[in-house]
Amino acid sequence: MSSAADKVFDLVANKLRKKKGLCPPTPEEAAEAFKKTKAIPISDDEQASIIDAMLSEGTPPSHYQAAEPWASTPLDQEIDAECQAICRNPGEGDEETERLEAQIEQQLLEEDDD
Numbered sequence: 001m002s003s004a005a006d007k008v009f010d011l012v013a014n015k016l017r018k019k020k021g022l023c024p025p026t027p028e029e030a031a032e033a034f035k036k037t038k039a040i041p042i043s044d045d046e047q048a049s050i051i052d053a054m055l056s057e058g059t060p061p062s063h064y065q066a067a068e069p070w071a072s073t074p075l076d077q078e079i080d081a082e083c084q085a086i087c088r089n090p091g092e093g094d095e096e097t098e099r100l101e102a103q104i105e106q107q108l109l110e111e112d113d114d
Helices: 004-020 027-036 044-055 074-086 095-113
Strands: none
Touching: none
């Protein structure tokens, strides 16, 4: 159970979030904000293209394309090996991972001395 201090904090924090606009609006507030909005005029062609896009089963074309295909470099392989040593679940691992983790830790400790 929460203590009285936790309950007070939650109440105050929620009021502060609401005042700063960091909470989603209530349904009533959302309805009021919707009523205050102005209509955006769009042409029949724009309406038709929006409806066609919504009803199509395809995905829209991507506007961003990679400049070059991803290439595996020695640096990428080194970073990948370090990530495997550092980012793993408890209980997982092997001798190579343990050795690599100790090596990375030693490098970090040596960098701090400089």
